Amino acid sequence: MEISAYTGFLDREGRLLAEAAEEAGLDAKVPTCPGWQVRDLVRHTATVHRWATGFVREGRTETRPMDAEGGLDGAELLTDFRAGHGALLGALESATPELDCWTFFAAPSPLAFWARRQAHETTMHRFDADSARGGTPAPVDGVLAVDGIDELLTGFHGRRRSRVRTPEPRTVHVLTTDEGASWTLRLSDGPPVAERGLSGEPDCVLSGPASKLYLALWNRVPFPEITGDARLAALWRETSAIV
Structure with missing residues (x-):
């Protein structure tokens, strides 16, 4: 799959995740992630997005731990998620094919690795957010x-x-x-x-x-x-x- 296809899925699924989280409410339980409420899901995904952005934007060649999840809640948390999602998309779309940064398993290139990994990370958690609002979650492409x-x-x-x-x-x-x-x-x-x-x-x-x-x-x-x-x-x- 082309990198542009991955970023297209990342864009769509991130937007859908935020919409589903907003509709479900941050207090809602996430059936597919026992023990989590929607706020935990949104915080986690926002943290992963910012962690990935750092490797792509700064060309980090060594692993780094994820920053501790912030204490934002309510509308501020959803705004923060959308901002981080946009920053990740921007970093991937502006990166050069020659990008050199850390990855954690083999891929055609570091850029391909992070575009692919974040497309799937976001898609899976969009499904989780969908499951929290009831009904049948939208299928995965x-x-x-x-x-x-x-x-x-x-x-x-x-x-x-x-x-x-x-x-x-x-x-x-x-x-x-x-x-x-x-x-x-x-x-x-x-x-x-x-x-x-x-x-x-x-x-x-x-x-x-x-x-x-x-x-x-x-x-x-x-x-x-x-x-x-x-x-x-x-x-x-x-x-x-x-x-």
């Missing part, structure tokens, strides 16, 4: 969902810190039923290894429309369909949270 599944499997869970592990080798197929995309996830006592496409005999198949499968893999909704050893789907639920 299918093309973006496929890209997000790929980022999660090959990026996040390609790192040594992934806790999705099994004592004996196991194979999971992840299959979108509407977008023609699939992955093979090999589990063992080491970090998972994901590859695009299907290979080998699976112990479990996780399948469904890309939008629903994306949300399920991020533990927001149940898996649309599980075939084979359902214990591997349960293992994913129990151990795949990003830390």
Whole structure:
């Protein structure tokens, strides 16, 4: 996906997040993030946006902790979120392709990494905000969902810190039923290894429309369909949270 496509999704999803948060009310509980109210969700996403902006705008080449979340509330908090979201968009859109800055897993370029990561960060939390106002949250774009599944499997869970592990080798197929995309996830006592496409005999198949499968893999909704050893789907639920 082109960087301009990522920033387009980031723009849209950030605006929708703010609208959903405003409509739900900052006191509303977030069903997809147990223990959080909408204000916690907005503060968290605003903090991540500003953290990412620093790497892109200043070309920071070493990791830095996120600043402590501020104490803003009410209308001021939503105004602050919108300002930070706009600043992130501006930083990404004005950055040069040669940008050199810190990232935390492989990507075609640092600029591509941050545009992609923040598009998905914002999309997932827009879904969370949508869930807080009741009704059925707006679906995730299918093309973006496929890209997000790929980022999660090959990026996040390609790192040594992934806790999705099994004592004996196991194979999971992840299959979108509407977008023609699939992955093979090999589990063992080491970090998972994901590859695009299907290979080998699976112990479990996780399948469904890309939008629903994306949300399920991020533990927001149940898996649309599980075939084979359902214990591997349960293992994913129990151990795949990003830390």
